[in-house]
Amino acid sequence: MSRASAGRLTMRAEDLREPVLERVVAALAARVDLPLDRLSDAQLASSVLIRSANRHAVDGVVRVELDVEDGAVGLSVGPLPTGEGSQMVAEDVPGVGPVLERLVDDWSVEPIDDDTETLRLSIGAGGAA
Amino acid sequence: MSQADGDNARFGGFGHGNGSGMARGEDAARGGAHVATLLPGMTLERADVELAMPAEPDSVALARQMVRGIIDRLGWSDESRTDISIAVTEACTNAVLHAYPDSTGDYEVFAWAEPDKLVVAVRDHGQGISPRVPSPSAGLGLGMPLMLAIADEVNFTSEGGVTEVRMRFTPGSRREDA
Numbered sequence: 001m002s003r004a005s006a007g008r009l010t011m012r013a014e015d016l017r018e019p020v021l022e023r024v025v026a027a028l029a030a031r032v033d034l035p036l037d038r039l040s041d042a043q044l045a046s047s048v049l050i051r052s053a054n055r056h057a058v059d060g061v062v063r064v065e066l067d068v069e070d071g072a073v074g075l076s077v078g079p080l081p082t083g084e085g086s087q088m089v090a091e092d093v094p095g096v097g098p099v100l101e102r103l104v105d106d107w108s109v110e111p112i113d114d115d116t117e118t119l120r121l122s123i124g125a126g127g128a129a
Numbered sequence: 130m131s132q133a134d135g136d137n138a139r140f141g142g143f144g145h146g147n148g149s150g151m152a153r154g155e156d157a158a159r160g161g162a163h164v165a166t167l168l169p170g171m172t173l174e175r176a177d178v179e180l181a182m183p184a185e186p187d188s189v190a191l192a193r194q195m196v197r198g199i200i201d202r203l204g205w206s207d208e209s210r211t212d213i214s215i216a217v218t219e220a221c222t223n224a225v226l227h228a229y230p231d232s233t234g235d236y237e238v239f240a241w242a243e244p245d246k247l248v249v250a251v252r253d254h255g256q257g258i259s260p261r262v263p264s265p266s267a268g269l270g271l272g273m274p275l276m277l278a279i280a281d282e283v284n285f286t287s288e289g290g291v292t293e294v295r296m297r298f299t300p301g302s303r304r305e306d307a
Binding site: 005006007008009010011012013015016019020021022023024026027028030031066 | 178182191193195199
């Protein structure tokens with residue numbers, strides 16, 4: 001199965017970003033039949049992602065591309081200032097460590113241009129590290 | 130604005146007059162119309178949340194959950210959340226079923242939220258509003274009556290290749306006598 005776009009979220013109101021993305025990601029996770037524990041992981045990852053994206057958004061707007069591929073949910077956040085995609089994944093929660101990296105199956109940073117990039121997370125049934 | 134008179138496939142075969150919008154209640158019940166007074170300044174560029182999706186059946190759940198997420202944050206009642214979810218589902222289902230009968234395309238859901246009001250617009254770039262033609266996908270004709278019963282105000286437009294349903298809700302939107 002190839003990657004299929006499921007939609008594009010553009011969120012301006014900061015206080016709405018987390019509840020909206022959590023719910024939308026849960027619906028996507030259900031669409032690809034993620035097990036319940038991974039659905040919960042996907043919601044947690046989206047929550048962490050948004051909190052981090054709020055600090056790194058380029059113009060006060062958070063944009064998330066949604067896709068599904070091989071039984072996994074894909075979230076691409078961007079544009080972000082170059083270098084900040086990796087920083088978001090590696091950010092530590094005190095006492096917990098880098099949460100996003102542990103929750104997702106895979107992540108990558110894809111450059112848009114010299115100044116901006118996109119962070120893509122993939123969450124499938126594979127399980128976190 | 131152009132709007133088809135009488136029954137139409139896009140909005141469940143409900144006669145909806147000639148105007149650009151309808152408030153619930155007497156105007157709607159008579160099939161009459163008045164100029165909508167949705168909140169000023171609610172431009173697409175200033176929407177609090179926007180979700181663009183391919184017009185496929187799976188997408189409707191995403192739109193519904195987007196709106197439910199907003200209502201979660203607004204702290205409105207479970208009843209409001211359910212009612213508004215139904216209205217948004219109907220509007221999105223209309224776009225999915227009827228906007229692109231012979232092709233594929235996208236549609237968008239925009240939302241503007243304030244503590245005591247929520248406006249949701251569903252827009253597509255499909256065939257617009259047309260006279261109702263009997264077809265297997267025409268549905269039961271309940272979509273528009275449901276939207277009218279649930280929302281405080283519903284505004285339909287179809288011009289320049291864009292069809293939009295814009296609904297305004299408040300925490301107690303549902304009419305007890307609807």
